[in-house]
Amino acid sequence: MGGRDSTMVLLDENxxxxxxxxxxxxxxxxxxxxxxxxxxxxxxxxxGDNKILVGVYGPRDVHPKHMSNTDTGILRVRYHMEPFxxxxxxxxxxxxxxxxxxxxxxxxLLPAVILDKFPRTAxxxxxxxxQADGGTRCAALAAASVAxxxxxxxxxxxxxxxxxxxAADTIxxxxxxxxxxxxxxxxxxxxxxxxxxxxxLQLDGxxxxxxxxxxxxxxxxxxxxxxxxxxxxxxEKYFQNGGNQ
Amino acid sequence: xxxxxxxxxxxxxxxxxxFRPEQNVILEGNKIISTTVGVSEIYDDSVKVIxxxxxxxxxxxxxxxxxxxxxxxxxxxxxxxxxxxxxxxxQDVFGRDFSAHADELTSKLKSxxxxxxxxxNSDRTRDPLITIADRDLGKIDSGDLIKISPSKVPRLIGKxxxxxxxxxxxxxxxxxxxQNGWVVVSCENPEGLLKAKKAIQMVxxxxxxxxxxxQVNEMLGTKGES
Numbered sequence: 001m002g003g004r005d006s007t008m009v010l011l012d013e014n015x016x017x018x019x020x021x022x023x024x025x026x027x028x029x030x031x032x033x034x035x036x037x038x039x040x041x042x043x044x045x046x047x048g049d050n051k052i053l054v055g056v057y058g059p060r061d062v063h064p065k066h067m068s069n070t071d072t073g074i075l076r077v078r079y080h081m082e083p084f085x086x087x088x089x090x091x092x093x094x095x096x097x098x099x100x101x102x103x104x105x106x107x108x109l110l111p112a113v114i115l116d117k118f119p120r121t122a123x124x125x126x127x128x129x130x131q132a133d134g135g136t137r138c139a140a141l142a143a144a145s146v147a148x149x150x151x152x153x154x155x156x157x158x159x160x161x162x163x164x165x166x167a168a169d170t171i172x173x174x175x176x177x178x179x180x181x182x183x184x185x186x187x188x189x190x191x192x193x194x195x196x197x198x199x200x201l202q203l204d205g206x207x208x209x210x211x212x213x214x215x216x217x218x219x220x221x222x223x224x225x226x227x228x229x230x231x232x233x234x235x236e237k238y239f240q241n242g243g244n245q
Numbered sequence: 246x247x248x249x250x251x252x253x254x255x256x257x258x259x260x261x262x263x264f265r266p267e268q269n270v271i272l273e274g275n276k277i278i279s280t281t282v283g284v285s286e287i288y289d290d291s292v293k294v295i296x297x298x299x300x301x302x303x304x305x306x307x308x309x310x311x312x313x314x315x316x317x318x319x320x321x322x323x324x325x326x327x328x329x330x331x332x333x334x335x336q337d338v339f340g341r342d343f344s345a346h347a348d349e350l351t352s353k354l355k356s357x358x359x360x361x362x363x364x365x366n367s368d369r370t371r372d373p374l375i376t377i378a379d380r381d382l383g384k385i386d387s388g389d390l391i392k393i394s395p396s397k398v399p400r401l402i403g404k405x406x407x408x409x410x411x412x413x414x415x416x417x418x419x420x421x422x423x424q425n426g427w428v429v430v431s432c433e434n435p436e437g438l439l440k441a442k443k444a445i446q447m448v449x450x451x452x453x454x455x456x457x458x459x460q461v462n463e464m465l466g467t468k469g470e471s
Contacts, residue, residue, distance in 0.1 A: 040300065059300065059328040070370070112255075114271070114280060117302070119369045121328045149255050152299020152396070154280040156271060157256030194256040194278065231254055238282050238297050239252045239453065 010179055011168035018178050026162065026174040026222055031143065031233040033150045039126075041151025043233070045143035048176060049133035054143040056151040059121035067122070073115030074122045077106040079140060081129040101137050102127075108141055108161070108190040108200035114154040123153055134177030135163045138188045141200065142226050146233055157192035158230050159199055162222030164189065164215045166207060171214045173222045185211075189219035193227045249287045253279035259292050260285075267293035297453065301327045301395035301425040303373040307364045310385070310423035311375065313354050318345045321354055323362065323375065326395065326425040331362065331375040338377065359385040359429065361421055385421070388431030391442055393449040395426035400452040401445060408448065408458055415465035416441040440465060 010018055017023065027048030036042035039055035046052075062068035079102040083089050094102075105127070115123065125147065127140045138161035145159040165175035167183030175186050185205025191198055198216075207215060253259060259270060259277045266272045269281045270292055279285060283296040303309070303325065311323030311331050323331035336343045338353050354360065361382050367373035377383045393401065401422060402409050413420055418432035418441040428445055432438040444461050451457055 041298070061328065118328060149282055150298060152281055152296060154269065155255035156273070156278065156280065158254065192256065194258065195273065234254045234282055235252065 008178060008182060010182060011170055011172075015170075017167075017172065019176055021174075023170055023172045024218065024221070026225055027176065029226060029229050031146055031229050033146050033233040033237040039147075039151075041147045041149070041153070043143040043146035043150060045139050045146075047135060047139035047142075048174075049131060050129070050136050050139045051131040052136065052140050052143050053128045053130060054140065054147040055126045055128075056123065056144075056147040056153070057126075058123035058151070058153070059115070059118040060124070062120065062122040068120045070119055071116065073118035073120075075106055075110055075113060075115060075125070076122055077102045077109065077125045077127065077144070079105055079127045079129070079137070081132060081136075085129045085132045101140075104200060104202065105137065105141050105144060109144060109148065109159055111197065111199050112145065112155045112157055112159050112192060113148060114156060117154065123148070123151075132177075134180045135175060135188070137161075138163050138190070138226075141190050142230060146230050149234055150237070157195045157197075158227060159190050160193055160223040160227035160230060161188065161190040161200065162219055162226050163187060164219035164222060166205060166211060166215065171211060171218050173218050185215070187215050187219055189216065189223060191220055191223035191227075193224055251285050252283075253285045253294055254282050255280055257285075259294065260287055263290075265291040267291050269294035269296050295399070296396050298394070299396055301325070303327055303329060303331075303364045303367040304424070305364050305367055307424040308382075308422075309362055309364060309375070309425040310390070310421065310427035310429055311360045311362050311425075313356050313358045313360065315356060316350045316354070318350070321350065323360060325362075325373070325375070326392070326423075326427055327373075329372045331364075332372045333360070333362065333375050333377065354384060359388075359390060361385055361423070361429075385429055388419075388421075388429040389438065389442060391428045391430060391445050393426050393428060393445065394452075395424070397449050397452040398422060398424055398426055400457070401428070401448045403458060408461065411458060411462055412441055412444045412465065415462070416444075420445075 030046040032044045041056035043054045083092050125144050141161040163175045164187050166185040167179045187203045190200030257279045261276050277292050279294045281296045283294040285294045309325050311325045314324045315322045321333040325331040362375040362377045365374045365376040416437035421429045430441050
């Protein structure tokens, strides 16, 4: 990875980005449902060079007990980066950034999950970033949603996620690490494709109202691409041999 | 594949129109949306999705297999493979003249014992109450415990019990299936026991395959006999 290169060309005259993509092209995405035997549900995602593993436990007993809610189940999310996930060793203790991302992912999943059937229980989502390359929160959110579906937690819809942003005065889809560092804006979006609702929207940078609108539209387009892959991952695990039923 | 049955994931619209949402579906506007990964079934007036994953949720009158984890002076606590522990009051075992001073709970059930029980009551406010005061319920003295996914229990039983009858018939084993995914198999013949266990594992792993009963019969070597 290395430090940021101020002379890097983020977008050339042919509309090709620094990693060879077009402006509305996402990175290579691969999602796999299941894989962890001991977790109730799990998923693995490769989003460009991001590699993320998610495990879901629950519904299960809440510890400490005082956190439990008699009306509904609770959702807990831990986003954690491995020390080897970035260029320079990261201290494994939860940082300010990781605590924040855990919170926004939790809040992005909450509108989708239906936990009122499980009062006094908790659903725990553990997200481990094995390798990071910009846009981990979106990739983690997309994988967490697949892992929750794999665990059989009732959900109103899947949550797909993808970022959009602005670099070299152009709205681009799926911002990578270089574009995030040297670009002008980064907007992660979480989206429920069937209900057509946005569950996560953050913006780092400055956009005009028109650019903002275009950025949201571009991001939602990316989410729909991610959703198709989430669907495929679940179908591969559950319906692979059953097409003849 | 029947066009009334299809594979769905959370968020998929099963159908639209005036249907009653039953299991694992929600009504959103006039769309009926699946909340889980499973197979949808549309009846004349209702829609449901049979889940292919997920934990066991206690329902009243379910037969479950529980494992005693601890006891107080008045009750036992049972692991019923769910997010809630089963609560078995001592009166249920000792009768109405139970006395916390005179009767020792461990004389009837110890930690680690397996029990066939029925869910007597289950609501949102407290842990499920279970009972063993019925025919065929109570402590299980012999047999092997097999754990399968609770969502695959209906497949193991089969239509009107066809699958389980096929396995029992071919191996002479006695099989007790708990709705919570715990199954106890006992058989005098060790070979039959092994075969029955293998058949149950096979159902667990290949639950989504069509004509599974035939495959199980083939494995058990009973094809053509019945």
